[in-house]
Amino acid sequence: MTSISHFGYYLMKIRNLALLGLICYSCSLNAQIDYDKYPNSNKSLLLKNALVVYDANKTPTLQDILIKKGKLDRIASNISAPYDAKIVDLDSMFVYPGFIAALSHVGIKKEEEKDQPKIKFQGAPTNKQAGITPEKTIKSQLDVNESSIEKFRSNGITTANTVAPGKMITGTSALVSMSGDQTQRMIINETTGVFSQFKSSGNVYPKTIIGNMAKWRDLYHNAKNASNHIKNFSTNPSLTDRPAYDDATTALIPVVNNTIPVFFKTSNAKEMYRAYELKKELGFNLVFSECRQAWFAKQLTKNVGVNTLLSIKLPKEIKEKKEEDLTDEQKKLNQKKKEAYRNYLAQAALLEKEGIGFSFSFIDGKVSELKKNILKMVEAGLSKKKALEALSLYPAKLLKIDRLYGSIQQGKYANLVVTDNDYFDEKSKIKYVIVEGELFDYSTKKEKKSNTGEGAIDIEGTWDYEAEIFGQAQTGKVTVETADEE
């Protein structure tokens, strides 16, 4: 008997296959041994006849794109293919810079919920019990096989700033690339900020928003004092006590020294003002994150120069009963609700009008609704140009990676989104996503469904196998790809 565990795109699917079929599958489905560990490292990729979108308000340019060693080597018309290049004829498909999620929980494995010992006294929990874990980096929880990575990538996200979910201060965020097959190789920058939210720690201090704000002050001042104490100790160890080590305090020292920002989840206007009060009082670098009511706090976003990330989540439009069934009071209420709904949709448009830069965060929204919601924002007045920038160049600048990411430019990483038509056209579909030169093909997605029918087994991907041949155990990896139908 042989068991093969699937390590491909779909982590959740673990299946058993018989050894007998293995060789046959290899022949018919063009499987190959996975010796090519890092597909983006050496091969060239030539995209022919691409409509390259530099500015989504303008007509795209028909060009070829040559990708070498994961970077954009040349962008010009009629590039002749190098000998080792894989050629993909895009036949006038649209090519956009790869999208950057400025803040998300992508790729983070869910922590197993252990039964926590009941805390007897709520008033003085440890930082960990209170959900204050700035020291938590994504390294222990990031997993290249986590299903959200494929969800993000198939919706055009090529790079993401990601952080563990949790309570008050969940952890330190890192910048990751949506590619590769090794978790560690995904990480571009392991420390981009800490993530905080006005979330109750549950049944222990701080339970409320007022406790949360007070706790921030204590944490910040103690980190600041610790930072000074460490400096004094290093210059004159004999004159002062050895600084006491503390996880949270140590992790917050870069915040105190303004080397990394605090991504503060500020879903509503009040939270924006509150986070800003803390910033003003304490002095850390703030990024308003997951904003849904920035239009309420326009003066704040405009005047204080705080970077702003808007939520990709939009409210649902509630279908009401027929007007004639409603009382006057209900009609008036409906009118107000409709106005509120439009304000939520027009948030991005208003910031654009005010000349306020912004990007998007993916904390509460579903990445599968990204395009649907971007189109709603565009319908409410956001320009396509700004929408695209908010998904590419602006977050690249915010995360200080714009020298290598964020736009289609020679020398930058080949992070691209290819759509069969204008992305901002309701019916267009993402056909390819290229992450640092690695090609992800979504062009056959639909056909596959119609060809295979219900109950068909999806065997595409990289598999670990364990085989017993003549009593000897052997292990290895196989990659299974479906043959190109054309």
Place this chain on the structure above:
Amino acid sequence: MKKHFTIIAIALFAVSINAQDHGDVLIQNGTLITMDDGIMEKTDLLIRNGKIEQIAKDIEVSNIKTIDATGLYVMPGIIDAHSHLGIDAVNEASNPVTAEVWVGDALDPYDINIYRALAGGVTVSHAMHGSANAIGGQCETIKHRWGVMDPNELRMKDAPRTIKFALGENPIRVHGEGQSIVPNTRMGMEQVFRQAFEDGKKYKKDWAEYNSGKTTTPPTYSLRNQTMADIMDGKILIHCHSYRADEILMLMDVLEDYGVDQICFQHVNEGFKVAPELAEFGASASVFSDWWAYKFEVYYSTAYNAAILTKNGVLTSINSDSRELIRHLYHEAAKSQKYGKLSDEEALKLITINPAIQLGIDDRVGTLTKGKDGDVAIFKNHPLSIYATPQYTIVDGVIRFDYNEDMDDMRLDFDPEETIPAFYERSEGHHHDSCLEGVHQH
């Protein structure tokens, strides 16, 4: 379609950011109840740039918003020394001492109850921490500037810092019964206060030693202990939730030991028993007109409390502690005339200058005086009459409530996904103690 969306959104925007925080208005020919200079018939009151500029007959100014107050009563904006409106959190009920928390961090300018209070002529309220903890947290004196979007604009700038203390059943129930810790008895309550003050003293000393170079390791920063030190330094006024006379005396003893002399006892239902002692200490009292028996320690009460305290020389106010009572505090004040025969002026002081003194803001509000803030309530019929109805409520010269412009739904922040009006979700009356808001009942 696209254009349609944009235009509406921008129109709303304009409304929201044009909400001014001070204005000009001329109130003509009213009956002024000044609270410091008697009643003035057929007199004008001019507010400019948010301040009372002139009180006289026939003031002549042009190009100004005017209110014809002929036949109406013009009084200082009503002040509520105890409420919990305009804030998103009331109790950080995890520890018996949370002096570091501050409800000013959780201001909610979109709370419809602010508008509701304006409809009762209330222009200033004391947004307080709840009574779950012995030392609950710092409070915020807010101005009812309904329409502002920035929570900071609710603050009454330069009002003194205040902090909520609580005695009796609430902290004992939450912490003693709830968590099996001190305080589990009224004896324990006293020790919680003493310990907190001792911690504050030690903290101050530790930092002084570090700053003078005597020690080399910085003490752990604690906003809690710093706040206790600030109280002892006279920087924060105490407002203490209290009912029983014995505990009131206990706390005054504790405060005396730590050199603290500024305290206003809140509720203080048994205040009538210790009125001379309160007067001697210089403590003030903020009471209900006639509300009691909602828990065991509140049975021994009387509607004559406000009158007895007043007659014994205790500075007294009447408060609401309720989003509903705050709408008719003038009526609550009038009850002191039935129960205790206070004069009109004495009764109205209970909701104007007296609470202003208790909050340390009497130099700015509480009377109709030249130079004070333009906070005015205008009534049809005398405010102590059962027929009184507020017509206009003005905060810093801006009309925030106008009886004739009072529309069905005055909320500012609409949830586009709400299915029923949020207002009706919480029908509330005086069923339980709003000081325990946010605490699970044990």
